[in-house]
Amino acid sequence: METKSRPTETILNVDQVHKTYQDVRSLFRKSALTITALNRVSLEIKRGEVFGLVGASGSGKTTLARLVLKLEEFEAGSIRFNETEIRNLKGKDLKAFRRKVQLIPQDPYQSLNPYLSIHDTLLEPLSIHKIGSRDTRTKIISQSLEAAGLNPAEDFFTRYPHQLSGGQRQRAAIARALVLKPEFMIADEPTSMLDASISFNIFRLLIKIQKSQKVTFLFITHDLAAARFFCDRIAVIYQGDIVESGTTEKVIQDPKSEYTRALIRAQPKFSFAKTTRPT
Amino acid sequence: MLKALARKSHTLERFLEGWSLFYENTVGRIGLFLLLFFALMAVCSYIPPLIDPMYHPMTGVDPEVFRSTPPSPTHWLGTDNIGRDLLSQLLTGARIAFLVGITAAFMSIVFGTLIGMIAGYAGKVLDSLLMRFADMIMVMPSLLVVLLLSSLFGQLNIWIIVLLISLFRWPGIARVIRAQTLSLKQRPFIDMARVAGASHLRIVFRHILPNVLPMALLYMTFRVTSAIIVEAALAFLGFGDPNTVSWGMMLQWVWKTGHMFQAPYWLLPPGICISLITLSFYMMGRAMEEVLDPRLRKEEQRI
Numbered sequence: 001m002e003t004k005s006r007p008t009e010t011i012l013n014v015d016q017v018h019k020t021y022q023d024v025r026s027l028f029r030k031s032a033l034t035i036t037a038l039n040r041v042s043l044e045i046k047r048g049e050v051f052g053l054v055g056a057s058g059s060g061k062t063t064l065a066r067l068v069l070k071l072e073e074f075e076a077g078s079i080r081f082n083e084t085e086i087r088n089l090k091g092k093d094l095k096a097f098r099r100k101v102q103l104i105p106q107d108p109y110q111s112l113n114p115y116l117s118i119h120d121t122l123l124e125p126l127s128i129h130k131i132g133s134r135d136t137r138t139k140i141i142s143q144s145l146e147a148a149g150l151n152p153a154e155d156f157f158t159r160y161p162h163q164l165s166g167g168q169r170q171r172a173a174i175a176r177a178l179v180l181k182p183e184f185m186i187a188d189e190p191t192s193m194l195d196a197s198i199s200f201n202i203f204r205l206l207i208k209i210q211k212s213q214k215v216t217f218l219f220i221t222h223d224l225a226a227a228r229f230f231c232d233r234i235a236v237i238y239q240g241d242i243v244e245s246g247t248t249e250k251v252i253q254d255p256k257s258e259y260t261r262a263l264i265r266a267q268p269k270f271s272f273a274k275t276t277r278p279t
Numbered sequence: 280m281l282k283a284l285a286r287k288s289h290t291l292e293r294f295l296e297g298w299s300l301f302y303e304n305t306v307g308r309i310g311l312f313l314l315l316f317f318a319l320m321a322v323c324s325y326i327p328p329l330i331d332p333m334y335h336p337m338t339g340v341d342p343e344v345f346r347s348t349p350p351s352p353t354h355w356l357g358t359d360n361i362g363r364d365l366l367s368q369l370l371t372g373a374r375i376a377f378l379v380g381i382t383a384a385f386m387s388i389v390f391g392t393l394i395g396m397i398a399g400y401a402g403k404v405l406d407s408l409l410m411r412f413a414d415m416i417m418v419m420p421s422l423l424v425v426l427l428l429s430s431l432f433g434q435l436n437i438w439i440i441v442l443l444i445s446l447f448r449w450p451g452i453a454r455v456i457r458a459q460t461l462s463l464k465q466r467p468f469i470d471m472a473r474v475a476g477a478s479h480l481r482i483v484f485r486h487i488l489p490n491v492l493p494m495a496l497l498y499m500t501f502r503v504t505s506a507i508i509v510e511a512a513l514a515f516l517g518f519g520d521p522n523t524v525s526w527g528m529m530l531q532w533v534w535k536t537g538h539m540f541q542a543p544y545w546l547l548p549p550g551i552c553i554s555l556i557t558l559s560f561y562m563m564g565r566a567m568e569e570v571l572d573p574r575l576r577k578e579e580q581r582i
Contacts (some may be wrong), residue, residue, distance in 0.1 A: 016330075044412065046365070064311075064465035069470075071470055071473060071474070077389060094476075095476050098473075098474065098475065098476035099476065101474070102474060102475075103470075103471065103474045105467050105470075105471060107467055110467040110468065111467040111470075111471050112464055112468055112470050113468045113472075113486050113489075114473075114492075115490060115492070116489075124472070124475055124477070124485070125475040128475055128476045128477055128481070137298055176475070180475075208568070268542075
């Protein structure tokens, strides 16, 4: 990890972002229950790095990803991507932003439209952004599929999501994120629905993509070990608050907050000394 | 070169694949054959008047017949009380049933699907407005309203009846499509489309429409049946288009001339035809649903 060059330019700046969800059940009592999903969260991601956001379920990490992707609005604060505030992006500017930021989704079973073949799924971003001619599009699609480890690409063109395995679907979703050649990718627990050996392959694939395409990654996970494996810097989020951030090694070797220490303690370890099961 | 050709014929390939899936389905095959039989009847309806003006379903009268007669070599299904050929009436009835059923159902599907998708996708105020409007139309007793309209304006043209049926029958479809749209809207692949930069129009027509289409088609078959039944009911009650022969009209003539229990050869064919044509549309719908929904398909062998 130390061998990597220190990047300096900021690609994403999240500043004091506040997001609450209101439970509006009754007509007369307007907000019976207000849930603070993100409590004045700030973080900064440098170009070219892999930034990990670690937290338990319900801690607000997916909410943050949705805000950065402009899938939801937020109440206060600002999110700047390449020095541009994304809150008021509309029309052409929003489209340009969409081209640069892509998502690798959590659930490979739900994130592909069952009625579109893999070819059509990957073609869609290209036709939305009017990239290339017919032939170059086909070429880009093949390249993306192969980069995501679906070889040979042509075999997958006419397949539908239900004809793929979980790992293949996740690779197809990664290939879709790649067709636009984004600057910034958000991977929202990309392996949480896959089993361990496939997860490992997906991680290796993401590292390969990060190295070869110089993409900046925001990697969201609940797994500290995965974050250590993959990230340059991490932030730990707990109930909507960032409790700790810094380089991965520093956070893990010398945790400042009680929650991070609890997370580290909770990591399962193999112990070869243990031979009998306690009764 | 071969690849380019394969890509060009991709649509054709998809169609053939869908067709073979449909044909493997027993229910679909029975429905299709029944429907083909009725289609054949509808086509054949043009023939009898050409043979002899006596066989014209409305104006043709056999000069030798003075009361309803049972089947005979000259009149294969018999005649009605003024000597008109029942077979040619039945054949023309098939034509009218197709016309009324398919156009009314298609129109109500277009209205219902569009309004349902817009309401479900837009949400909030537009959703409430459209759905309350749908509720208002849904609670209107459509048969009664059409009866009132036709008693106000005299006998209605068949096309006006079709329009009225479709205008009264879209809310049910709109509700179903809206409910589906609401659940689809929450699915991650819609978010993925937004991340890719898709416009609302693209999301609605490229991502939501194909997902609701099987349901819409299934409801179209229901609407075909209900449109045929409403038209038959109107005609039976004497409010049909007097210039056309429909199966409902034939039933009305049986009833009005007091042959209900005297002439089974006159009463049964239109009744059976109404039941069978509605059944065949329903069976077709079920089979089509299976073809259009890839998740219902069996995984095929790939080489």
